[in-house]
Amino acid sequence: MKGVLLVNLGSPESPTPQDVKPYLDEFLMDKYVIDVPYLLRALLVRGIILRKRPENSAEAYQKIWTPEGSPLIVLSKKMHEKVKKEAKVPVALAMRYGKPSIETGLQELYDQGVREVLLFPLYPQYAMASTLTILVLAEEIRKKKFPDMTITDVPAFYNQPDYIEALANSMKKHLGNYDYDKLVFSYHGIPERHVRKTDATKKHKKFETDKMCCEVGTPEAEFCYRTHCYETTRLVAEKLQIPKDKYYVTFQSRLAGDKWLEPYTDIVLNNYPKQGIRKVAVVTPAFVTDCLETLEEIAIRANEEFLENGGESFLTIPCLNDDDQWCQVVANWINNWEQNGQWISTTTT
Structure with a gap:
């Protein structure tokens, strides 16, 4: 059975220094974000950056936080719901950093009987600090937790x-x-x-x-x-x-x-x-x-x-967020993949 995992960046659980700090630690300690040897990265992140950055970042998050929560999470969920309604296979949502995690998303699909996963990083342009880190972590989790799953990734769609x-x-x-x-x-x-x-x-x-x-x-x-x-x-x-x-x-x-x-x-x-x-x-x-x-x-x-x-x-x-046309495009790509193994559409502009 096929299924899709949409993956976005992620967000702290609240706009407080206490919740921002572990989020920043996970993000900045990623070797694909700050690509220096581990000890140097730990010294830089945990010895310098995390001393003041959580307070400053928390203040910034407080300016944009909504009654529903983090804008990125709220908008991602709205987009996810629209895509699910149009997709012909199960679709889960995950974040590279924070919750819901990629492992949680894969588990959700696995529990529905999914063994073929289309991994969909929600980044139009390819970069090691966004796309690549998602692909690497997903594969590590697959090998460790879901060895009978296969993963196909959606490449950069910047020019589709x-x-x-x-x-x-x-x-x-x-x-x-x-x-x-x-x-x-x-x-x-x-x-x-x-x-x-x-x-x-x-x-x-x-x-x-x-x-x-x-x-x-x-x-x-x-x-x-x-x-x-x-x-x-x-x-x-x-x-x-x-x-x-x-x-x-x-x-x-x-x-x-x-x-x-x-x-x-x-x-x-x-x-x-x-x-x-x-x-x-x-x-x-x-x-x-x-x-x-x-x-x-x-x-x-x-x-x-x-x-x-x-x-x-x-x-x-604003970004595309849960724009109806964008959500339909994503659903169409998913359905094309489900039907013939090709995720891109043949539609031209």
């Missing part, structure tokens, strides 16, 4: 026509008649070395601002997060007929001490008013679900800083 159409339509709806000077595609940042580490060909070119580092369709582009981000942007802009001078790609959420993908979202946005760009819209396509990085970092903090620096208006475009 159905996804692009759903994203473009959602953006169009939320943009409405908003007359922006610039539409910023802000993607989650990662260290440059992560891109090089996931390139088995070792052919990566130099990273140049505003230029794609790999050619789409080449072996080196298969797991290149940066290329995936630029290609998602190009396809959406093309779909919405947005001129090249009206949109821009940036990267957010960096840590000090490493060279991360540039240009940085906060620096770009804060400099825009000086350049006469005073009305912006920001979309965050690295996430399909609104979370701390989209709701607090962009919708609240970036918004406030942009206005303080002379901006006039700031529009945050």
